[in-house]
Amino acid sequence: MSERRLRMGIAGLGRAFTLMLPTLVADRRVQLVAAADPRAEATQRFAADFGTPIYDKVEAVCADPNVEVVYVATSHEHHAAHVAMATSHGKHVLVEKPMAITLTECGQMIAAAERARVCLIVGHSHSFDRPILRAREIIAGGAVGAVRMINAQYYTDFLYRPRRPEELVTERGGGVVFSQGAHQIDIVRLLGGGLVRSVRALTGAWDPNRPTEGAFAALLSFDDGAFASLLYSGYAHFDSDEICGGIGELGAAKDASQYGSARRNLRRAANADQEAALKNARNYGGADYAKQHSAATPSIGGTDDARWHQHFGWILVSCERADLRPLPTGVMVYGDDEARLDPLPRPQVPRAEVIDELYDAIVHGHAPLHDGKWAMATLEACLAVLQSAREQREITLTHQVAVPS
Ligand SMILES: NC(=O)c1ccc[n+]([C@@H]2O[C@H](COP(=O)([O-])OP(=O)(O)OC[C@H]3O[C@@H](n4cnc5c(N)ncnc54)[C@H](O)[C@@H]3O)[C@@H](O)[C@H]2O)c1
Structure with a gap:
């Protein structure tokens, strides 16, 4: 087991983060050191689980001197802006798929990472x-x-x-x-x-x-x-x-x-606000998430054998x-x-392959497969x-x- 741990800050504590959390908790090559999300229930839970600084703005995670890699897990529309913030502070980036919603944004993200000489990896994707x-x-x-x-x-x-x-x-x-x-x-x-x-x-x-x-x-x-x-x-x-x-x-x-549970669950939402609230409820810090993963649950996020x-x-x-x-x-x-x-x-x-690629790129300087050009092509x-x-x-x-x- 390597001694070196990647000090990771999180931008966006929603569904994608909830699904990556079992990886980020179980993989010793990662240490969670900060997070940002406008949803207070999510950041407060993060502070309680990990004892780190929390922020409501992504810019603050990117500026945190203790963060070396930012996991951008906000919605597609924000990926380009949040990657630009991270690279402008010299941070490596793991950004969720799809990389962005236009090829112009992808080009800007690749150029920003190259200028800052940092790694840009796009994932998790099931490839x-x-x-x-x-x-x-x-x-x-x-x-x-x-x-x-x-x-x-x-x-x-x-x-x-x-x-x-x-x-x-x-x-x-x-x-x-x-x-x-x-x-x-x-x-x-x-x-x-x-x-x-x-x-x-x-x-x-x-x-x-x-x-x-x-x-x-x-x-x-x-x-x-x-x-x-x-x-x-x-x-x-x-x-x-x-x-x-x-x-x-x-x-x-x-x-x-x-x-049939997805359709049954959705019937509980009478309008778009209620539907968004349903989504947040099952994500990290939400009420349904809390029911499944109490403070006493050792495997945050639900890893099992x-x-x-x-x-x-x-x-x-x-x-x-x-x-x-x-x-x-x-x-x-x-x-x-x-x-x-x-x-x-x-x-x-689970998903250790994402950390394999991130770690190899940042610590050993290996060229990642899922880099900006790869994800732009997808x-x-x-x-x-x-x-x-x-x-x-x-x-x-x-x-x-x-x-x-
Ligand atoms: N790889 C996967 O398995 C997987 C699964 C789900 C989503 N995703 C990807 O993750 C991204 C997010 O999707 P999601 O389903 O997690 O959405 P989501 O709405 O569940 O999560 C987004 C989170 O970002 C927060 N947020 C919004 N604006 C913000 C801002 N300006 N600064 C900081 N935080 C902000 C929201 O409060 C929310 O908690 C998408 O690009 C999606 O494609 C990937």
Whole structure:
């Protein structure tokens, strides 16, 4: 175990932070040293849990001399401004996906990090999941031959989880293309080598009460001739976790009694304010969160020994000499003569792969995979999904970067 710990300050103690907290608490390479959020219930809980300074403004976290890396977990619209604040104070940055909502913002964020000579990593996205990284290693090893085709599908109730109003407005980064495409496209790019040549897509906005895209279908072609078919529904009643071994996105066994709970819960909100309050209630510091994680609960955020790796639905990679299927337990390799599981041990720390990359970049100077240029290329493909659907034509991409060999 290394002695060096990254002194991390948090910008935004909402859903994303709540999901990263088990990692940040369990991974000894990170020390939480400050946080900012306008929600007093969240900052007060942070001060009680970690005994650190708390702020209501992101600028103050960035200016705190004890902070060396800022985790920007505010909404997409704020990413560019908050990354600029962090880099202007010379801090390294981990910023949530999607990197931003325009390519111009991405360019500004990359330039700011370069000027300040700090690391910029974009995540968590599910392309950090160990089974995806293992599938990529198998491909890079050469035994299965070149990737020819990828199929990725995910059916969830994403659109019916409680949302802030702007999460239902596409122009402000709302809808599943920005929030969920950022995971699915990132995975497909990683498995396919990174260089997407073109995108043809259709989107669905089927619920007038939630007037943003809740579904998409996209066909991606890669420079080397490979292609990928992606399907995402956030309107689903079917749950893809059923075909992922009954294991949920966060790696824990799915509780069948929770069927329909997102829609049931949402019926409690009579208007947008009540819905935003529902969202905050289940996040760090909120009333529902407090019920599950009392001060006496040792594992803040809910780590346990029964988890497998996280996932983002059904994925099959057709290679020249085998098909690969990443699973929460490893990677199934379907060859000519046998089908075998390339097994992975249970994760000790969920999402440790994010800290691996952050730590290696900051402490050892290794170039990260999920840097600004990588994430900008994924955003370019997300934007192309929206544009292709709008204009009913194929969109050619120009900002793509390859997976480093
Ligand atoms: N990787 C993942 O699994 C994952 C999961 C959820 C969200 N996300 C990403 O995280 C980002 C935030 O989404 P969310 O769902 O957590 O939203 P959220 O509303 O739950 O959290 C945002 C938090 O930021 C705070 N905030 C708002 N304005 C602020 C400001 N000016 N300064 C400081 N704090 C401020 C809010 O009070 C809130 O607590 C999005 O980009 C989203 O895509 C990632």
